[in-house]
Amino acid sequence: MQRRSSIPLLIGALAICLAQSAVAEDTSQPFTDHDLARLLDNHTRGVIYLWSPHMSYSVRGAAEAQRVVDGLGLVSVLLLDPHAEPALVASVRRSHRLPDSATRRMRASALWDIGATQHYPTVVVFASGRLDAQMLPGYTPPGDLRAYIRQRLQDF
16 A cells, blocks of 8 residues: 555656756757758868866866867857756856857767767867867867867868
């Protein structure tokens, strides 16, 4: 008898958790292979920065990377860890003043295929319609990041 009466409580708790998660879920469209193809077709050179709110250096580096890339006159795209907790994403985005566009979840299989989601942050340079398979995982200070991007673009 005791087990039957606890089932409704468990179902109720599960419903509350699901409802709270749904409220925190972001509404931005994921970044897909179609978006990646359009990015590569429309921009000759740029940088994709994959970040996760679960990794503090990843968060710290997001705004820095965007400033470095913008300073080089390149297109910068911030993409979110596809498995990031929605409530944490919202909190980190607000507290670090990241743009709304930084909450687009990475769903492009081409980026998965080259291992871009193995670590956060990861920097992927692109030029001439293709991705650089030599990615830069881990936080990199702005000066070193600038030098890395310049070097990778020379190699294209």
